[in-house]
Amino acid sequence: MSLKYAILGLLNVAPMTGYDLKHQAFDATVRHFWPADQSQIYRTLSQLADSGWVSVTVEAQDDRPDRKIYAITDGGQQALMAWLTSDQAVPILRDPLLVQLFFGQEVPRVELLRVVGEQLAVHQARQAAFEQIPIPPLASRPDDRWLGLQHLTLDFGLALERAYVDWLQRCLEAVTALPDVDDAGDFRARFTAVSPED
Amino acid sequence: MSLKYAILGLLNVAPMTGYDLKHQAFDATVRHFWPADQSQIYRTLSQLADSGWVSVTVEAQDDRPDRKIYAITDGGQQALMAWLTSDQAVPILRDPLLVQLFFGQEVPRVELLRVVGEQLAVHQARQAAFEQIPIPPLASRPDDRWLGLQHLTLDFGLALERAYVDWLQRCLEAVTALPDVDDAGDFRARFTAVSPED
DNA sequence: GACATATATATGATAAATCATATATCAGAC
DNA sequence: GTCTGATATATGATTTATCATATATATGTC
Known part of the structure; x- marks a missing residue:
């Protein structure tokens, strides 16, 4: 732990x-x-x-x-x-969005675009927040181990959020290109009255 | 859930x-x-x-x-x-490696390189595994929602593993460029006899 | 003959994370 | 005068995930 x-x-x-x-x-x-x-x-x-x-x-x-x-x-x-200095198990990122996309075959396009769009907004905000964390460039103190190592963890956060933003934008394009379900109009009336447990 | x-x-x-x-x-x-x-x-x-x-x-x-x-x-x-179609909380990726790097100031370079190297090997293997999952190109069936959406989840896995591999390689370079701790030689004798709980 | 693997379901124990709530006081805002 | 926020620690309840173990038989491998 x-x-x-x-x-x-x-x-x-x-x-x-x-x-x-x-x-x-x-x-x-x-x-x-x-x-x-x-x-x-x-x-x-x-x-x-x-x-x-x-x-x-x-x-x-x-x-x-x-x-x-x-x-x-x-x-x-x-x-x-x-x-x-011990070897740690590589974690698996459990993202509910992946489950939503994987099983989204019968979900109307507008709903998919909304769900993906909400996630994109959060990841863009996270990316911006990471970009604002002030870390002096390592070049200024090349002998500073502390600075170098902590910079790497921030670098990871940035790389992850950039990968997310890229992918989510590709998702929006891909979903837009896909055909819509036939009964998209009925969807809200049929299903959104049901409130999911979480 | x-x-x-x-x-x-x-x-x-x-x-x-x-x-x-x-x-x-x-x-x-x-x-x-x-x-x-x-x-x-x-x-x-x-x-x-x-x-x-x-x-x-x-x-x-x-x-x-x-x-x-x-x-x-x-x-x-x-x-x-x-x-x-519900909005889900954006997950946070908890990776023990980030904790190890963040607090790795007193850890000798060889130990850091080993730990990072092990993680890199696993992520490279995962990336290769994802690349071998056969998914027909969407161009062949542009009307197939199922194919398109499931392809996006695989695409995410690939993007994540590529981001990891890139970052881990940058980590190896950065750690190599950083100065080593003064008492690197003593480290194994002093600490590796202690077995961590997990 | 022993051992592993596939079929098929289930519980107990533990660890980890999240949410809510409890207690108590001081300082400052309105 | 009331309400919010900072200081300071703690427990209860619940959910989720992980690991181990239990039962039972058939088939195929070495």
Whole structure:
């Protein structure tokens, strides 16, 4: 489970509370390629503490809940380094849109174009958001490993979104070129009254 | 949940047993973009039967377990069509490799190159596998919606794997260009004795 | 004769992610 | 005076996916 090691990686930079970890460190970095909500992060911190990979220092506060400051331990560092160099299974991207297209034979063209268009808009927005993340060019500090490696993860996000946008535009063209179903006019009346469960 | 609708989509072509669904229909098609094992498929079929979207006909057999033949119902077809035209959340690709790179600052170059190289080999193999799936050119049957739409899902798989291969090759170059950590020699001795949990 | 593979369905256990909700207070906006 | 947002942690419930295992027989392979 990568989240465990992502959190370990963040704590390897500096000790933090779960709150700061989530709202500063995590949301600015890891969230882009491994999203997780507050509850999952707190639970994962508990697990890490149980396995001795992080230590906890409680700092009492009168007005607010006590702060629990988490720090990586020696054991945690070893576990992190071992994991960082381990072979990981290659993930499969499960995209509901592929299911919708694969079984879309009886779906009227306008509906397909709408569904594909909505996805295209989201991917274009994501692409634009990635393009706005300011990363200084590596040429300025060619000796900076940190900069170089983190730049690669952003580069992946960009490449992925560009591939999506290209493909979705090809989808729009292809669907437009395809013949429509015979009873396209009836479709809304027949089916859109049914609300899918998700 | 897309698996439910993928199964509904397959049963919309022809009634089937869970066994045939898994070993013929599913593994030849949906598996490439939405993998699922036997137990999940049987459980999902039970759910679909409970909600009345598929019907079950039991065919007794002497030597082997009874065959349960699942067929889509009218309600199932309506649910399928409604879902096929619904807006779906855009998924986020969670790739452990991105976590490994992002936190790889202290990892020796050889280790990074090995990890990236392993991923590259898998993606190259996937790309080759996708390229071997025989799909007749759409030009031969421009009126075939089925062919056109299913071709788009394959096209996505190919585009994704090409983007991966390109990016991973850039990663190899970038990591090679980056300076190595100072204590690269010690790394194996220090850390690889620790076996990560996953 | 032993062992793997195909046919056929099912449950138990666990891990991971998501959503909702609970508690408590302070500061600042309107 | 009320409402929102920041600070701070935690649990419950549910869904989805994965892995292991159970049962039962026939056929073909080594």
